[in-house]
Amino acid sequence: MSALLQVNANGLYCAVGAFYIDPWRPVPRAIVTHAHSDHAHWGCAAYLCSTPCQSVLRSRVGSDSNIEPRPYGESFDINGVRISLHPAGHILGSAQIRVESRGEVWVVSGDYKLEPDSTCTPFEPVRCHTFVTESTFGLPIYRWGAPSETAADMNAWWKSNQQSGKASVLFAYSLGKAQRVLAAIDPAIGPIFGHGAVEKLNRIYRETGIALPETHYAGSAPAATDWSRALILAPPSAHGSTWIRRFGTVSTAFASGWMRIRGTRRRRSIDRGFVVSDHADWPGLITAIDATGAECVLVTHGYRAPLVRWLCEHGRNAKALETRYDGERDEGTESETPEPDSPDPDPIPQVPA
Ligand SMILES: [Zn+2]
Ligand SMILES: [Zn+2]
Known part of the structure; x- marks a missing residue:
């Protein structure tokens, strides 16, 4: 009997349901x-995603794409395979995608x-x-601190830059990370600006009902703007670009899980x-895997081998799953190609590698 989901040349495929x-x-x-x-690869004939994912996905794969949204927790059938989407x-x-056929349940995280x-x-x-888990940070050295402490550190960094007359430029991936960082920032400290790529996603988040502090598009700020009081959120690709020069003397910071590793910041x-x-x-990986009660764990993305080894040593049936994204380039794997500094660029399809 072949597995409910299997990797082929195009990715993870469900042959019974005829979907990837x-x-x-x-x-x-x-x-x-x-x-x-x-x-989310561009160019698919039909997409299905969670309802809150819909607008973000559309901004990424093109506004005329065929996208079917489904609320979290609602079950539906595709070619006799029962499917539901659950928050990740x-x-x-x-x-997470739950797939059930003939009493067998898989979850792809x-x-x-x-x-x-x-x-x-x-x-x-x-x-x-069977649980298909990511393992981007699947090494025991990766342990995150309390989010409230990191938020306090970011706010303190911004205030101290203000005192020394420097603009605060905070790099964060434009989808997800920038909004999470923004939600942790204290807007009472000063004005917050965004690079166009960040502002575009901030707007989609707000339209989807996510509360975020007020931000301004840096590209349309008046020439007389006093940047030394400002926090500017930008994608990492803007680092070292001429775009930064407008802010005068700056202090730069990067918000990423990779900052856990000594030397990353210096490099x-x-x-x-x-x-x-x-x-x-x-x-978090171990806790999440335990909570599924899965007999079989398939590990994909990032540090697969160490997590597979640990799970096998602890009595689980675990295997690495083939992936095209070995050693992810960066957290969230947003590409390092510069993103356009306009909140309203035409959707740009990514060029396949
Ligand atoms: Zn991601
Ligand atoms: Zn990923």
């Missing part, structure tokens, strides 16, 4: 866990985290026989690093 989950090539039918570019706690609209995040619905454990020549991740840390 997060395919890495254009396919006829894709169920998408979330809108990050390593999960990763970014707005992120979903997509990316997930267990930490509280006011910008998305919290992770929901779902019982299954990127960033003044300050804040450990903020939208992926599960090592204890």
Whole structure:
């Protein structure tokens, strides 16, 4: 008997239901866990995603795409396969995909985290026989601190830059991370500006009902703006670009799970690093896997081998699942290609690798 889901040349495929989950090539039918570019490939004939994912996905794969939204928790059938989407706690609209056929249940996690995040619905454990888990930070060294402490650190950094007359430029991936960081920022400290790529997603988040502090598009700020009081949110691709020059003397920071590793900040020549991740840390991965009660765990994305080894040593049937995204380039795997500094660019399809 072949497995309910199997990897083929296009990605993770359900032959019984004739659909893919997060395919890495254009396919006829894709169920998408979330809108990050390593999960939501452009050019599919039909997409299905969670209701809160819909607008973000549309902004990524093109406004004329065929996208069918489904609320979290609602069951439906595709070719006799029972499917439901459950919150993954990763970014707005992120979903785990539950697939059931002939009494066999698989859950594909997509990316997930267990930490509280006011910008998305919290992770929901779902019982299954086989759990396909991500492992972006699947090493025991990855342990995240309390989000409230990181928020306090970011606010203190901004205030101290104000006192020394420097603009605060905070790099964060434009989809998900920037909004989570923004939600943790104290808007009473000063004005908050966004790069166009960030502002575009801020707007979609607000339209979907997520409360965020007020921000202004940096590109339309008056020439006389006193940037030394401002916090500017920008995608990492803006680092080292001429776009930064308008702000005068700056202090730079990067919010990412990779900041947990010594040297990452220095290599990127960033003044300050804040450990903020939208992926599960090592204890989070183990907790989430335990909660599924799964007999079989398939590990994909990132550090697969160490997590597989640990699970096998602890009496589980675990295997690495083939992935196209070995050693993810960056957290959230947003590409490092510069994003247009306009909140209203035409959708730009990503060029396949
Ligand atoms: Zn992601
Ligand atoms: Zn990912």
